[in-house]
Amino acid sequence: MSLKVRQALSIGPLRRAKLVAGRRGLDNEITFVNIMEVPEVARWMKGGELLLTAGYAFKDNPELRRRIIYDLAGKGVAAFGIKPGQYLFGIPEDMVEHAERVGLPLLELPPDVPYMEIMLPIFELLINEQLYRRRRTDEIHNLLLNVLLRGTGLQGVCSALAQFTANPVFIFGYGTCLGAGYPPLAGSETLSWHQQALQEIFREVPPELQELVPHRATILRLSPELPESVVVPVACREKIEGYLVILQSSRHLNDIEIRGIETGATIVALEFAKEKAVAETEIRLRGELLDELLKGEIENAGTVLKRAAHLGINLAGRLAVIVVGFQGPDKASPYEVEIPSEVIHLLRSRFSRHPGGVLVVSRDSRVVGLLRFYSETEKELPERLGEILKAAKARFSKVRFGVGVGRPYEGLEYVKTSYEEAQVALKVALDRREEKPVFFSELGPLRVLFYVKDAPAAYTFCQEYIGKLKAYDAQNKTDLTATLACYLKNDGNLRRTAQALFVHKNSVIYRLKKIQEITGLDLNDAENRFALMLALKLTQLTP
Known part of the structure; x- marks a missing residue:
């Protein structure tokens, strides 16, 4: 939508203007039209101007003409138009040479056309463009504001932006997809594949994405198989919490739309902050519940089951405890704060679809998880926990990790027993430097000694x-x-x-x-x- 110099030369009286130098600057963007009256005009230029003059200020001064050309080019003036006739018989040759050297488009204006006839058509286009830019920005802002007021969350943001941009839109955070919106008439199979491909990329955010400027759009090809994407990091409290990704599979967004989406990213950040606050409350409540179970403080099993159900956790059936521990290179390890939160994230993401959910809490530099145990769980658990160990080791290469798993028991009163068994298995895992999870059920004689260890x-x-x-x-x-x-x-x-x-x-x-x-x-x-x-x-x- 921006107005280039080459486009301006086809508008109104400028069609009769002659380009005498600076052809390589024809793609300069015009943002304003001004008239030169004094030699020091460059000091008031902000860049992007189409500057018009009759040449009176420099008609007899070659050195001033040279300085004006270089100063205007240095200020980013889009083009310099000179109207000969009253003070100049033509464009001075020295100005042509200087303008060609710096790439500043130098125009010879028709001598019989008033400035106003040149300026009005340009201003009309510029004003229309500003109105369009403002309208599209307001449209995006109002669209996202309505999403915020309706309370449809990040999923609502994605759906609204998908309709607006006619492209698939995703929001990723904490290693998972938090929302996905698809434009109408799009191929669902293709989009499903796109989402899976993006999920793998954002499971462990690459360093180049972590270095992007928050709330600023960047055009990236995230993988060879995907179309170019508009990626906007979303920050809360000066920390990147997630990424807004728009796949340009249907059409490319123009500059105005991208700037509008950047503005709207602040509303996405508000949704992030709101959902994070809700999540933090839920995490605290889940942690308190799990702490009570691990300590064996169960006054009423029915009440505990109801509390868990309100948090989306099913504690009916066999339950097993997982403990992930780590040993740093020394006691002053800089990872002591980061590791628990990273392991919690890994546990939640790997078990996000586990039937009944998973309870996770950090305790004494360890991360404890409680989950329901099914027949399929016994087959899948070693592989999933192995993936967690591998991912944690890749992130913290100087730290030794271990995973211990207690036996599954029916009944809340046995969660404490499973927890104690998991701690024993973890100790064995760390002592043996095991690269895989250790199950208490596989410890052989140690299982017998477990029951006399405190005697x-x-x-x-x-x-x-x-x-x-x-x-x-x-x-x-x-x-x-x-x-x-x-x-x-x-x-x-x-x-x-x-x-x-x-x-x-x-x-x-x-x-x-x-x-x-x-x-x-x-x-x-x-x-x-x-x-x-x-x-x-x-x-x-x-x-």
């Missing part, structure tokens, strides 16, 4: 056999306990133990002698090895 006799037993060894490690910053565990795991084979510990065989022999000296036990005795293995297994189950 005073179990504590006394562990202290008797490995208490001195652990105390020595703590005092001398050694790791003889780990050496003993590795030695017993490898059936007392020195070569395999050395390979597993990445040390020389002689180092293992020296450490084993030290262990026998500290514990006072002969490692060649089968009963001693069994007792030490039992003590080590019990310590795996306790903090």
Whole structure:
């Protein structure tokens, strides 16, 4: 819709104007028409002007003519029209040379045409364009404002913009599609495929999208298979919360429409803020409910089931607890705040369609999830949790992750038991550096030890056999306990133990002698090895 210099030369009396220099500037955009009366006119130029003059100010001054051309070009003036006759017999050659050099269109105006006849048709077009721009911007703004007032949410925003732009519109945030709108008459299969392709892109937002300026549109081809898209990051509290994406599959949006959508992005941000506030309240309520279940604080099971139902969670049936934990490179890890929220996001997105929903809460640098257990769940759970581990590791490469899963139980009173089992499984996962989830049901003898781990006799037993060894490690910053565990795991084979510990065989022999000296036990005795293995297994189950 913008008016270019080349277009202006076909309007009214300008059809008789002659372009004498600066052809490469014919695509300059004209935003205003002005008349030059004084030599210092450049200081008042803002760019985009079609400037008209009779040349009186510079008719006898070649140096001033040079300076005017360069100053006007530097200010971004669209074109410079000179009307010869009264003060000039023609366009000075030096001005032609300077204008050609800087690419400023220099026009020789017809001498018999008043300025007003040149200006009026241009102003009429410019005013009409401004009216059109304002009308389209207001149309988008009012459209989105009505969506806001009707309370149809982000889905309503997408539907309204799809109708307005005649293109499919999506809103993505928190790794998932929050809304999708399709124009009428569009192919549903194609659009469904588009949405799936975009879903994969925004599941983990690429760095180049994270660096976009909030509420500013960018034209991008997000993948080779997709058409060009208008992408507008939507920010709340100076943080990008999501992305408005318009696929230009039916038609390309013009500059005015894109600017209007940028203006309307503030209303999308309001919807984000509103939905986020609702979501945060729901998250808090879900967290409180799960905390009560994990602590076993259940006064009335019926009331708990109703509270869960109001939050879209079905707690009837078998329930299992998942615990995701992590260990950073040190205690001052910068990830301690980011990781729980990222893991919560991963759990919610991977289990978004799980029947009955999922309850998730962050506790003590761990993330705990509770979900209903179906026959299909047992098959799908390892794969989904493996995806979560892989995604978390990709995001935080220096952090060790582990996942523990408790057994499923029928009845709310057993959620606490499943939680305790999941914590044991997590401890084993972290100790073994497992790259896959560990299920309590697969822990073998540890399942039996789990029920005696808190007995005073179990504590006394562990202290008797490995208490001195652990105390020595703590005092001398050694790791003889780990050496003993590795030695017993490898059936007392020195070569395999050395390979597993990445040390020389002689180092293992020296450490084993030290262990026998500290514990006072002969490692060649089968009963001693069994007792030490039992003590080590019990310590795996306790903090």
